[in-house]
Amino acid sequence: MHAPSAALPMTPIGHIASDFPDKFGIPRQPGLAEAARARLVLAPPFDDPLAVRGLEAFSHLWLTFVFHLSPERWTPLVRPPRLGGNARVGVFASRSTHRPNRLGLSLVELVAIDTRAGVSLTLRGADLVDGTPVLDIKPYLPWAEARPEARAGFAPEAPAALPVRFTRDAEAALTARTDGDSLRALIAQVLAQDPRPAYRRGAEERVYGVRLRDLDVRFRAQADAEGNTLLEVVEIVAV
Incomplete structure (x- = not known):
């Protein structure tokens, strides 16, 4: 097996404009605050309307993005909030923002597509801080990606909501x-x-x-x- 080179440069295809100017308060998972508004504004040369042709047929999207406000350093053990912030698990057994390459994955609802001046996508339920760099967009396929029988480790259900x-x-x-x-x-x-x-x-x-x-x-x-x-x-x- 030939290992890839150490550097894998990536260029953001766009950035998020959202209701969250700071990290504090952002829901820890997408969809927990459906009232959260966001726009993904594509950057040249990715803002060609041809690049989103057919996307309007899908209701939800996967966004691959960068936790750009998180430090570049990482540790093999992290403390998930769902475990009270004290118990440690492996970083790859968590959804921590402090991880190698600082990559994130978010499932969002697509509300509208605007191609009048470049391309911008209106989103609902995003858990992304304003300015987040986005690396890729993929349509969500429920028949392939929804697994209700899946085990969810230390987070088997949504967190209880407070009044x-x-x-x-x-x-x-x-x-x-x-x-x-x-x-x-x-x-x-x-x-x-x-x-x-x-x-x-x-x-x-x-x-x-x-x-x-x-x-x-x-x-x-x-x-x-x-x-x-x-x-x-x-x-x-x-x-």
């Missing part, structure tokens, strides 16, 4: 915006995944901030009457 409530001030800030309804859905879906570090669970007084679109959404974990944790949006501030 989210909004203070009066937060509700007022949403009402004042033209995108208030979609923004409210986005905030609720993102916070329901509890973006806090995995070792921070339960109620606490600390206020966190997550960047969504052009806003800083500040929230804290509270306990309801039964002692269950919920996340409360206390303030929404324009950045």
Whole structure:
């Protein structure tokens, strides 16, 4: 067997414009926040409309991308959030962003294709930070790639979603915006995944901030009457 050369140069075919200016708060898997909007803008010479001919017939796409904000260094063991951030597994037994070559794979819904000036794809449910370089697009084939009988190791099911409530001030800030309804859905879906570090669970007084679109959404974990944790949006501030 002939091993390939050490260097395998790749050129991004485009970049993502998304609701997530920062890494913190991005859902850890695609599809968990369906209100998340994104556009994949193809770059020359890949922005030829001929390159996406027929793509409109598919509802979902695989995107191969680069975790460009993650460090280039990697370690053989990582700490998945689903295991509380303490237990270690091999990097290849995880979906960690800290991995060799920093490659990621995301399944997104294709909403629209615009070829009026180059090519841009409107996407739903993306888990990608703004500016993410995309290396490739492939149509999703459910008959070949959906395997409901598959084992899923330490993540056998979707994480439990936490309730989210909004203070009066937060509700007022949403009402004042033209995108208030979609923004409210986005905030609720993102916070329901509890973006806090995995070792921070339960109620606490600390206020966190997550960047969504052009806003800083500040929230804290509270306990309801039964002692269950919920996340409360206390303030929404324009950045």
